Amino acid sequence: xxxxxxxxxxxxxxxxxxxxxxxxxxxxxxxxxxxxxxxxxxxxxxxxxxxxxxxxxxxxxxxxxxxxxxxxxxxxxxxxxxxxxxxxxxxxxxxxxxxxxxxxxxxxxxxxxxxxxxxxxxxxxxxxxxxxxxxxxxxxxxxxxxxxxxxxxxxxxxxxxxxxxxxxxxxxxxxxxxxxxxxxxxxxxxxxxxxxxxxxxxxxxxxxxxxxxxxxxxxxxxxxxxxxxxxxxxxxxxxxxxxxxxxxxxxxxxxxxxxxxxxxxxxxxxxxxxxxxxxxxxxxxxxxxxxxxxxxxxxxxxxxxxxxxxxxxxxxxxxxxxxxxx
Numbered sequence: 023x024x025x026x027x028x029x030x031x032x033x034x035x036x037x038x039x040x041x042x043x044x045x046x047x048x049x050x051x052x053x054x055x056x057x058x059x060x061x062x063x064x065x066x067x068x069x070x071x072x073x074x075x076x077x078x079x080x081x082x083x084x085x086x087x088x089x090x091x092x093x094x095x096x097x098x099x100x101x102x103x104x105x106x107x108x109x110x111x112x113x114x115x116x117x118x119x120x121x122x123x124x125x126x127x128x129x130x131x132x133x134x135x136x137x138x139x140x141x142x143x144x145x146x147x148x149x150x151x152x153x154x155x156x157x158x159x160x161x162x163x164x165x166x167x168x169x170x171x172x173x174x175x176x177x178x179x180x181x182x183x184x185x186x187x188x189x190x191x192x193x194x195x196x197x198x199x200x201x202x203x204x205x206x207x208x209x210x211x212x213x214x215x216x217x218x219x220x221x222x223x224x225x226x227x228x229x230x231x232x233x234x235x236x237x238x239x240x241x242x243x244x245x246x247x248x249x250x251x252x253x254x255x256x257x258x259x260x261x262x263x264x265x266x267x268x269x270x271x272x273x274x275x276x277x278x279x280x281x282x283x284x285x286x287x288x289x290x291x292x293x294x295x296x297x298x299x300x301x302x303x304x305x306x307x308x309x310x311x312x313x314x315x316x317x318x319x320x321x322x323x324x325x326x327x328x329x330x331x332x333x334x335x336x337x338x339x340x341x342x343x344x345x346x347x348x
Contacts (some may be wrong), residue, residue: 028057119190175199180225213297234261247273
């Protein structure tokens with residue numbers, strides 16, 4: 023058996039891949055022409071598959087994608103091909119969930135606003151800018167500043183996409199005492215997608231943790247934001263194609279929702295003249311939610327495990343439904 027790698031990996035990873043492969047030949051191809059020649063009799067492939075490479079493959083049975091997302095990886099011939107495909111899902115779940123809770127805490131405690139005020143050297147409690155603490159009376163009566171700072175244990179988080187990332191987000195939210203709801207097309211412990219509007223109506227935070235698939239493109243567009251509470255916050259750490267940014271901008275302008283936090287966008291980088299940059303109730307991060315020093319080591323662990331499985335004749339992990347892109 024033969025495993026072809028292209029683009030090539032560095033020597034330290036290659037050594038470990040070869041060890042995991044046992045008796046399977048591993049060819050680390052530096053050039054596309056070399057990969058095109060070697061893939062003719064290869065059963066396995068790791069790297070960036072292309073229509074040209076797939077056309078030349080005569081015995082290909084399994085492909086390991088180097089990424090979790092597949093919208094940029096799949097093409098019609100690959101979907102139709104009988105080979106199995108594994109992705110890299112599961113590497114980022116805790117890291118991205120931490121990022122989500124960062125957004126949630128910022129909105130709950132108005133930290134995104136206080137950081138801006140700090141740069142202006144301005145003391146102004148959100149809810150009542152002129153408010154001063156009265157140490158003689160104490161907090162015996164709820165005031166406007168109290169109301170402007172959310173108590174997370176009273177809040178509900180709705181999660182769109184209840185895979186590995188969605189579950190980690192829920193676990194963290196529950197640790198803060200939040201109630202969690204979820205919709206998912208396949209997970210039996212979540213509501214079906216048909217109940218998305220019910221989730222939106224009940225949630226104080228809506229978190230999109232779904233992949234980019236044919237069914238999720240522009241899932242949040244048009245009047246979808248009107249299904250949310252006016253006091254609710256929208257968070258997208260799934261895929262940019264899921265959210266129509268013009269619709270989101272309109273929802274923010276009309277105060278249909280209280281705010282939004284995004285790490286992914288329809289167009290990346292987000293153009294400097296885009297309207298989203300101007301909203302004080304928007305938190306924008308540049309597609310960094312999945313970054314961590316722990317991710318590369320996990321990436322290698324998945325690859326080594328799957329190479330070993332395939333070499334032994336076992337079923338690789340992280341297999342995907344190519345028609346559904348996940």
